[in-house]
Amino acid sequence: MSDGATIASHFEDAEQQREAGLMGMWLFLATELLLFAGLFGGFAIYRGLHGDAFAAAARHLDLPLATANTVILLTSGLSMALAERMAHAGAPQLARRWIAVTVALGASFLAIKGYEWHHEYSEGLMPLLGLAFEYDGPDAAQAHLFFDFYFAMTGLHALHMLIGLAALVLLWMLGRPRAGLQPDRYIRQVQITGMYWAFVDVVWVFVFTSLYLLRS
Amino acid sequence: MNPATRTLLLTWAALLAVLAMSVAVALLALGPWSIALNLGLALLMGGLLVANFMDLLSAKPLIRVFALGALLWVFLLFVMLPVDYLTR
Numbered sequence: 001m002s003d004g005a006t007i008a009s010h011f012e013d014a015e016q017q018r019e020a021g022l023m024g025m026w027l028f029l030a031t032e033l034l035l036f037a038g039l040f041g042g043f044a045i046y047r048g049l050h051g052d053a054f055a056a057a058a059r060h061l062d063l064p065l066a067t068a069n070t071v072i073l074l075t076s077g078l079s080m081a082l083a084e085r086m087a088h089a090g091a092p093q094l095a096r097r098w099i100a101v102t103v104a105l106g107a108s109f110l111a112i113k114g115y116e117w118h119h120e121y122s123e124g125l126m127p128l129l130g131l132a133f134e135y136d137g138p139d140a141a142q143a144h145l146f147f148d149f150y151f152a153m154t155g156l157h158a159l160h161m162l163i164g165l166a167a168l169v170l171l172w173m174l175g176r177p178r179a180g181l182q183p184d185r186y187i188r189q190v191q192i193t194g195m196y197w198a199f200v201d202v203v204w205v206f207v208f209t210s211l212y213l214l215r216s
Numbered sequence: 217m218n219p220a221t222r223t224l225l226l227t228w229a230a231l232l233a234v235l236a237m238s239v240a241v242a243l244l245a246l247g248p249w250s251i252a253l254n255l256g257l258a259l260l261m262g263g264l265l266v267a268n269f270m271d272l273l274s275a276k277p278l279i280r281v282f283a284l285g286a287l288l289w290v291f292l293l294f295v296m297l298p299v300d301y302l303t304r
Contacts, residue, residue, distance in 0.1 A: 022275070023282055030286030037290045041297045048301075067239050071232060078228040081269045085220055191271075198269035202262045209258035213238055216245035 006182050018188055025192045029199050032160075036203050039156065043149045043210055046142075053142030057135075058215040060125060060143075061150070062116055066212045069112045070204065076105035077201040080168075080194045087190040092183065095190055096175040099168055102197065106165050113158055117151075126151065153207050160200050167193045227268040234261050 011017040047054050083098035120126050124134030127144050128151055135143045171193055175186060217225075238257040241250055267273040272283055 019276060019279065022279055026279060026282040026286065030282070030289065033286050034289055034293065037293050041293055044294075045297065045301060063239070063242070067235070070235055074228065074231045074235065077231075077265060077269045078224060081224045081227075082221070084271075085218075085224065195270050198265050201269065202265045205258050205261045205265070209238065209254050213242035213254045214251055215242055216247060216250050 006185055014184060018191075021188050021192055022195070025195050029195065032199065036153075036156070036206075039149070039153055040206060040210065043153070046145055046149070047210070047214065050139065050142040050145070053139035054146045055215050056137050056139065057143040057146035058211060058213075060120075060123070060135075060137075061212050062119065063212050063215075065112060065116055066208060069109050069116075070208050072105050072109050072112070073201055073204050076102045076109070077198050079105060080197045084191050084194040087187045090183065092175050092181060092186055093177065095186075096172055099172045099175070099190070103165060103168050103172065106161055106168070106197075110158060110161055110165075113154065117154075120147075150211050153211065157200070157203055157207050160203070164193070164197050164200050167196065223268060227264050231261055231264055234264070 007014055007017055011020065079098050079101040083095045083102060086092070086095035086098060117126070121131070124132060125147055127133040127147050133140070133144050133147070137143060171189060174189065175181060234257050238254055238261075241253045241257065244250070246253070266283070272280060275283075
């Protein structure tokens with residue numbers, strides 16, 4: 001052991017242990033990227049085949065609300081990065097405050113997303129679980145496909161947000177002053193969770209662009 | 217202000233600026249140009265997030281190789297997918 005760090009027996013030193021954790025997370029995120037890339041690939045093909053119908057369907061989405069939500073999510077990316085910075089600077093309690101801010105912003109994002117889904121449900125634009133699809137424009141079949149992609153992409157993203165929020169709440173609890181905190185371990189946990197959270201931001205940027213912005 | 221914190225704040229400000237540009241491009245409805253510009257701006261935002269919020273800019277070379285590997289597989293996916301449709 002060096003400088004009080006807890007090092008697992010299969011690592012040479014704390015630095016190697018930290019790097020291995022980061023690499024493991026990158027590898028996991030690579031598989032996540034491919035999961036989302038499959039969806040984006042499918043969307044790109046159908047966007048190419050039914051460009052006008054998809055653009056018209058996109059105009060049924062609430063762009064101002066989604067833009068506000070994007071601002072919230074990008075700001076949560078900043079607050080999580082600041083939490084990492086504080087953890088590195090040896091201030092775990094400040095890190096916990098930024099984690100709490102991140103949780104609040106992430107929960108706000110999901111609440112707004114839920115409101116948006118409810119609005120689409122009440123407009124008859126939710127072709128899920130046998131619900132009627134009441135689209136008032138031309139190319140209703142292609143619009144149906146657009147909304148299938150919309151709910152698959154935003155739903156999968158929201159699921160990742162929920163997992164991220166659960167991890168953040170756990171981090172917040174682990175960082176309590178009396179929780180027997182191991183500083184070096186906590187820094188690694190905050191950094192790895194921060195990477196996941198930023199990845200969720202990256203995915204949203206592309207979800208937002210594909211679904212909301214390609215409207216002409 | 218700590219330089220690392222300043223970088224994070226500048227990244228955030230840049231992200232919001234690029235987001236504003238993206239929405240403006242979408243609303244201006246420039247046809248095919250909108251798609252190209254919006255995808256380019258999304259890549260720029262993704263790049264900013266990965267570089268500074270995921271710390272790739274300051275990461276060790278081996279970690280960058282892992283990140284590059286992820287991009288390589290996505291690149292292969294997006295190259296091979298249209299090949300199927302274009303050669304039918």
